[in-house]
Amino acid sequence: MFLTFLGTGSAIPSERVQSGLLVEDSESGDETEPIVLDCGVGVMHNLNRCARVDDVGDFLLTHAHLDHVNDLPAVVKADWLLGRESVRVHGPPGTDDTVGGLMDAYGYLKEKTTVEVEEFEPGDSFEVAGRKIDTFPTEHSVPSTAYRVDDSFVYSGDTEPVPELAEFADGCDVLVHECSFPDGMNMSNHTHPSELAEVVEDCSVNRVYLTHLYPQTRGKEEEMAETVAESFDGTVTVADDMMTVEIDDG
Numbered sequence: 001m002f003l004t005f006l007g008t009g010s011a012i013p014s015e016r017v018q019s020g021l022l023v024e025d026s027e028s029g030d031e032t033e034p035i036v037l038d039c040g041v042g043v044m045h046n047l048n049r050c051a052r053v054d055d056v057g058d059f060l061l062t063h064a065h066l067d068h069v070n071d072l073p074a075v076v077k078a079d080w081l082l083g084r085e086s087v088r089v090h091g092p093p094g095t096d097d098t099v100g101g102l103m104d105a106y107g108y109l110k111e112k113t114t115v116e117v118e119e120f121e122p123g124d125s126f127e128v129a130g131r132k133i134d135t136f137p138t139e140h141s142v143p144s145t146a147y148r149v150d151d152s153f154v155y156s157g158d159t160e161p162v163p164e165l166a167e168f169a170d171g172c173d174v175l176v177h178e179c180s181f182p183d184g185m186n187m188s189n190h191t192h193p194s195e196l197a198e199v200v201e202d203c204s205v206n207r208v209y210l211t212h213l214y215p216q217t218r219g220k221e222e223e224m225a226e227t228v229a230e231s232f233d234g235t236v237t238v239a240d241d242m243m244t245v246e247i248d249d250g
Contacts, residue, residue: 001025001152003174004244005211006036006046010180011067014215016241017042018067021176022051023131023149033057033129037147037155038068044075046242054082058128061091062157063144064098073102076109086114090128092135092143095119120145136168141189148172152247154205158212160188161195166203173248175205176239178212182220183227193227201231206248208232209239 002024009016018040025032034051035058036043047053053075061069072089079087089099096117103110120126122137122145134148138159146165148154153174156165169175177199180190190212191199200208208228210221217224221238229236 001150001247001249002244003153003176003247004050005209005239005241006043007038007040008211008213008239008241008243009040009042009067010212010214011065012215014213014218016213017046018070019043019062019212020046020071021155022047022056024051032131035060035129035131038062038157039071039075040067041070044071044078047075049242050244052082053078054084057084057086058088058090060128060133060147061089061095062138062147062155063092063140063142064094065142065158068158069098069102072099072115073106073109076103076113076115077106080109080113084113086116088116088118088128090118090120090126090133092122092137092145093119094143134168136165138162138165139189150249152249156191158189159191161191161199163199166199166201170204172205174207174209174245175200175203176209176211179210179224179228180212180214180217182217182224185216193224197228197231200228203232206234207245208234208236209245210236211239213238 004022006020007017019038020043021037024034154169
């Protein structure tokens with residue numbers, strides 16, 4: 001399995017685009033249909049750099065904030081122009097209202113294509129595009145969820161530090177976790193490096209990738225990774241846009 005970081009940034013503009021992850025079975029994406037987790041601004045164009053936009057039929061949202069959903073209408077329009085008749089969006093409570101509102105703003109698209117929204121309760125498990133998906137409730141300002149995909153990797157989405165997330169990720173090869181701000185910044189609803197270090201201390205994954213980086217982290221990335229690594233036996237890497245990593249199947 002290959003994971004490409006389509007966007008590793010946040011709601012404040014920087015050299016990083018907003019949140020998005022591409023999951024595919026090979027670098028060319030020519031086996032199982034790929035899926036995308038989160039779809040913030042810039043994700044569609046980065047997706048187009050490594051796969052056809054209309055090859056993706058399923059989008060999984062961690063939560064309904066703009067920097068995780070804003071490119072969905074653009075994807076829907078591109079899909080229609082490329083001949084795809086529908087996409088499916090999966091997410092926690094609130095997803096239906098958010099996606100419905102986005103589509104209401106572009107009413108003509110509702111006549112051209114179909115957007116199917118499937119909400120779940122965080123903690124549910126289901127299958128998407130032939131992949132086993134487990135979910136876990138996280139702590140953010142709106143209902144939010146972490147995803148475990150094929151027992152291979154976990155994506156935290158936006159969250160305060162949640163110790164139980166370590167158990168949720170146990171046995172996976174990779175944990176992709178937000179690390180929005182450096183230590184010393186008093187920000188709620190997100191995770192700082194020293195807090196993430198406590199989460200991963202007893203987590204049996206091989207690699208941790210830091211994502212959802214605000215501009216305030218610029219120049220402090222290496223220090224942040226070192227802080228997390230002090231409590232973790234595996235490798236800690238700050239993710240960059242368009243970075244592709246191979247993940248061992250669970």
